[in-house]
Amino acid sequence: MMSLLREIAEPSKRQILMELRSGPRSVSELVDATSLKQPNVSNHLAKLRNRGLVKASKIGRQVYYSLATPEVEAALIGFDRGEEEDSQSNASLDDLSKQYARAAIAGNEAACTKIVDQLIRQSVPLVRIYQQVLAEAMRYVGKWYEVEAIDVGQEHLASAITERMMARVVHFAPPTRNAAKTAIVGCVAGNYHSLGARMISDFMRLAGWKTLFLGPNVPNESFLSAIKEHHPSLILISVAFEGDVPTILGLLAQLREYHHENPGYTIGVGGRMAEIIPEEFVRAGADFTAPNLMVFSEEILPRIEGGANLPIGVFTNHKKVD
Numbered sequence: 630m631m632s633l634l635r636e637i638a639e640p641s642k643r644q645i646l647m648e649l650r651s652g653p654r655s656v657s658e659l660v661d662a663t664s665l666k667q668p669n670v671s672n673h674l675a676k677l678r679n680r681g682l683v684k685a686s687k688i689g690r691q692v693y694y695s696l697a698t699p700e701v702e703a704a705l706i707g708f709d710r711g712e713e714e715d716s717q718s719n720a721s722l723d724d725l726s727k728q729y730a731r732a733a734i735a736g737n738e739a740a741c742t743k744i745v746d747q748l749i750r751q752s753v754p755l756v757r758i759y760q761q762v763l764a765e766a767m768r769y770v771g772k773w774y775e776v777e778a779i780d781v782g783q784e785h786l787a788s789a790i791t792e793r794m795m796a797r798v799v800h801f802a803p804p805t806r807n808a809a810k811t812a813i814v815g816c817v818a819g820n821y822h823s824l825g826a827r828m829i830s831d832f833m834r835l836a837g838w839k840t841l842f843l844g845p846n847v848p849n850e851s852f853l854s855a856i857k858e859h860h861p862s863l864i865l866i867s868v869a870f871e872g873d874v875p876t877i878l879g880l881l882a883q884l885r886e887y888h889h890e891n892p893g894y895t896i897g898v899g900g901r902m903a904e905i906i907p908e909e910f911v912r913a914g915a916d917f918t919a920p921n922l923m924v925f926s927e928e929i930l931p932r933i934e935g936g937a938n939l940p941i942g943v944f945t946n947h948k949k950v951d
Contacts (some may be wrong), residue, residue, distance in 0.1 A: 640663055642673050646696070646705055651739075653693035675934070711910065722753075722761040730766035733787035734779050745794045749801045750801065751951040756800050756833060760923040763791050769826060790826060799831050810862040813855050815843030816882060816900070817866055825900060826867040828922050836930065849880040862893065863933065866915075867900035874902060875885045878913045885914035895933055895941075899925070907943040917941035 644663045648654055654662070659670050674694055675685040684697045696702050720728075725744050728950035732740035748758050770787045773779045814830040816823050823932065830842040843851065843857060856864065868877045877898065898910040899919045903939055907918035916939045919925040924944050932941055 630830050636761060638807070641669065642677060643705075645670065645673055645677070646682070646701070649694060650702060650705055653686065653695040655691055655693055659694070700748055709750045722757065723736065723765065726762045726765035727769060729762055730773075731785070732770040733766060733790045734770060734773070734783040735785050736790070738790050738793070740841075741790050742797070745797055745921055749798065755798055755802050756832060756923055756926050759795070759832070760921055763794060764825065764828065764921065779951045782797075788824060792827070795824075795827065795831060799835070802835050809837055809839075811839045811841065811859055812863040812865060813843065813852070813859065813861045814865045815847040815852060815855075815867070816845045817868045817873050817877045818846055818868045819876060820867060820900065821845040822869045822900075823867070825863070825922070829865055829867075829925060832861075832922060833930075834928075849876065849883060852880060853883060856884070856894070857891075860891075860893070863895050863897065865897045865899060868898060868902045869900045871902065871905075874906070877902075877910070881910065881914035895926075895939060897929070904945075907945075911940060911943055915940070918943050920945060 635710065641663075644665065645659055648659055648662045655659060656667065658676065659665075659674075660667050663670065665673075674683060674685075678685060678694075682697055682701050683694050686693050695905065696705075725748070729741055729744050732738075732744070744762070748762065766788065770779070770784055771836075774781070774784045803880055812830075812833050814826050814833065816826050827842060830840045831910070834840040839856060841861070846875060852864070855861075866877060866880065870876065881896065881898075888894065888896075895916045896914065897917050897919055898907075898915045899921075903918040904920045907920075910918050917929055919929055924946060928944055929941060
């Protein structure tokens, strides 16, 4: 064990061992991944092999190196976590969101996973991970895309990684309460940016609601069909772009008309346009608008569950606009 710890403590050898955690690598692949010189990599591999920390397998003319035992990988994971906790324990959530955003657009899912796993181990609540790290990181990604610092492929890559990170956070979340009421969550037709709505849906489910997530680009008739079939207590609609506003105004009119004959549900609007023109949605029939998950979870949902009078109104950050 002491021999193993000494090898891990040496930076160049640790680089090589960390790369081998992902699977067998050739010398040339390790040179590319670590930026070490080829003679140095070969020399380190020879020493690691002599100490029983790596093994070599010949496939054709190529030799591939891999970790020798599960114990070596376990030691690496422990060392990695220790370094990670030292470097991240004092980092603010804003710093972590920036680190996450840079890793996500680069397709570095391993780095994104490290950030999320560290927050999970620190028992940071789901709402804070979602809103202050993942959502904030995607806000950076959106800004970089708008100024053409990244392309659409990188933006989609970051979104896909974030969806998987959200599933990871939910997997390790505390057990849910029994579902008492039903909520329907979805994005208005034309809105394919569904991460925010998905975050709300996950939170609602963990808060004890039976949540039906309809996803992106939901036609108005599909919203109405779901409402008629499932009789929800809460309807949450996300709208991202100015061009989608007429669609959601039409949906709100339909929901209000249906509500006269079938009372009992509350209507909320979120997404980017809910921050820009919230009063217009309330005038059209929404009971409230929410700028983000944190405001919804801390300010709006407690009022709904407490039987607050409708309409609840417009919220900006943590302040209600009267």
